[in-house]
Amino acid sequence: xxxxxxxxxxxxxxxxxxxxxxxxxxAEDFSGLGQYAMAGxxxxxxxxxxxxxxxxxxxxxxxxxxxxEQAPVALKAAGVSLIIAExxxxxxxxxxxxxxxxxxxxxxxxxxxxxxxxxxDLERGIVITxxxxxxxxxxxxxxxxxxxxxxxxxxxxxxxxxxxTIRP
Amino acid sequence: xxxxxKYLAKAAGLKSVAVGQDIRCxxxxxxxxxxxxxxxxxxxxxxxxxxxxDPKKVVMVIDHIFPAATVQARxxxxxxxxxxxxxxxxxxxxxxxxxxxVIAENHRLxxxxxxxGADSHTCTAGxxxxxxxxxxxxxxxxxxxxxxxxxxxxxxxxVYMTGxxxxxxxxxxxxxxxxxxxxVDGLTDxxxxxxxxxxxxxxxxxxxxxxxxxxxxxxxxxxFGQETAATGVAQTIALPLEQIVALTACPYSxxxxxxxxxxxxxxxxxxxxxxxTNGRLSDMEKVVRILKQYKVHPAVxxxxxxASKTILAVMExxxxxxxxRDAGAVITxxxxxxxxxxxxxxxxxxxxxxxxxxxxxxxxxGHRSAQVYLASPATAVETAVCGxxxxxxxxxxxxxx
Numbered sequence: 001x002x003x004x005x006x007x008x009x010x011x012x013x014x015x016x017x018x019x020x021x022x023x024x025x026x027a028e029d030f031s032g033l034g035q036y037a038m039a040g041x042x043x044x045x046x047x048x049x050x051x052x053x054x055x056x057x058x059x060x061x062x063x064x065x066x067x068x069e070q071a072p073v074a075l076k077a078a079g080v081s082l083i084i085a086e087x088x089x090x091x092x093x094x095x096x097x098x099x100x101x102x103x104x105x106x107x108x109x110x111x112x113x114x115x116x117x118x119x120x121d122l123e124r125g126i127v128i129t130x131x132x133x134x135x136x137x138x139x140x141x142x143x144x145x146x147x148x149x150x151x152x153x154x155x156x157x158x159x160x161x162x163x164x165t166i167r168p
Numbered sequence: 169x170x171x172x173x174k175y176l177a178k179a180a181g182l183k184s185v186a187v188g189q190d191i192r193c194x195x196x197x198x199x200x201x202x203x204x205x206x207x208x209x210x211x212x213x214x215x216x217x218x219x220x221x222d223p224k225k226v227v228m229v230i231d232h233i234f235p236a237a238t239v240q241a242r243x244x245x246x247x248x249x250x251x252x253x254x255x256x257x258x259x260x261x262x263x264x265x266x267x268x269x270v271i272a273e274n275h276r277l278x279x280x281x282x283x284x285g286a287d288s289h290t291c292t293a294g295x296x297x298x299x300x301x302x303x304x305x306x307x308x309x310x311x312x313x314x315x316x317x318x319x320x321x322x323x324x325x326x327v328y329m330t331g332x333x334x335x336x337x338x339x340x341x342x343x344x345x346x347x348x349x350x351x352v353d354g355l356t357d358x359x360x361x362x363x364x365x366x367x368x369x370x371x372x373x374x375x376x377x378x379x380x381x382x383x384x385x386x387x388x389x390x391x392f393g394q395e396t397a398a399t400g401v402a403q404t405i406a407l408p409l410e411q412i413v414a415l416t417a418c419p420y421s422x423x424x425x426x427x428x429x430x431x432x433x434x435x436x437x438x439x440x441x442x443x444x445t446n447g448r449l450s451d452m453e454k455v456v457r458i459l460k461q462y463k464v465h466p467a468v469x470x471x472x473x474x475a476s477k478t479i480l481a482v483m484e485x486x487x488x489x490x491x492x493r494d495a496g497a498v499i500t501x502x503x504x505x506x507x508x509x510x511x512x513x514x515x516x517x518x519x520x521x522x523x524x525x526x527x528x529x530x531x532x533x534g535h536r537s538a539q540v541y542l543a544s545p546a547t548a549v550e551t552a553v554c555g556x557x558x559x560x561x562x563x564x565x566x567x568x569x
Contacts, residue, residue, distance in 0.1 A: 016529040023509030026203045027241040040531040061353035067288040069207055069304035090357050095304035153214045156310045162216045
């Protein structure tokens, strides 16, 4: 589960939560959030085009703005398997990890191109392209533990001694 | 240790803490609203416990889409109402106001308390010296179950304020000057604290506005301290208050800050005064002072959105509502209004909006091309009267300002 393979979608700096999931979609039933993924961004039809397992590669401060967890939930529901960005806004980064959507920090925009298939080793923080291997920052042990548990809720259940891990 | 570290160490039951250390803190208050609460409740139910850690310390507020603009929005209200009844937590229903204002008015905020809230502007409570940490719905669910939050001890940046603000300049201009300095991610994962002799003349309303927009620089915590300098901080930035001029964040980023004077003359179609950033009594007073003598420009819709029912009640008793309405303003129910783009005043690509709210990202308040300028209530009201962006203090008042 710690290796992810998918095609790259490019976004720039400061992609905020209003772009990832606009305010008007916030009253949507949770099961329907995927269709609004990136609806406010430069690729408004992203949700229709994205394929299961695809990877977002972005610049600085990805996910800035609101605390809405619906933003990473929508990306995950649309099929996104991983986000690699130069940096993340704090709340988005934690929300993504808490729902079991991995995020990696690394400057990849020069190294990979839109639509390219890449493979990512989460544990070692290595991005493998057709030509080479690039180092991103590896996930911390705490973060890997949450992702391995299938999200924060499962981890809390384990800590509280509640059996039967559920899917996030 | 600086005071943030002292507060965090106490909440974690430790003698001392160091930057970067992972700690587990007890929380004093947990809060969510009608947009983040339902997802938190769903996650809480997945945990599988039959009670929240302390019902007196869990608060939910229906503020974002009230009255319900859609059937689904109403369904979210019901999720909160049912949860409140089942678990005995406090629910503020029926338009009591924006979560951060409602909490400040009703929950005896004290320095050093730990507040976690599923809303990015939870940091507003830092005006009271509270360690107020914005989190997402899943973390909130975990906090409701355990009464704790896992965080890493942040690096602390001190803003050391000296001097006094000029006339017509307020907390919004201060925080816009800081966002200009730090950018939208300059304080990511850090705590920002406000100290110095400049604090003496800063009202609680101004302090709330400043802490509110701490998240616009990426901060984890924004918190007011003392008139004296802090010890043990990573960095200190001097901020002479007398040098700050009226500022506005131009489309499409809160960090795209320029002096109002540089963009004066830009025609606007709508002006919004309100929100958790600038919907308090002193904000309303600035609007009323001008609209006692001037009318809203015919081409402008001026929306006034008090941050709470308490504030609206005081406005009514003081006769301010009549003054605002007679001048052409529209007063809506207390709540979030159009700030986050769901209802009550969205713009199209033809709209140029000047707003006292906190964000102006593309599509934040309607169409992706609607232009939103962020500014103080003093700038907003004179802009609403003139129909174009106007430096506050331009309009003369009989009997002086």
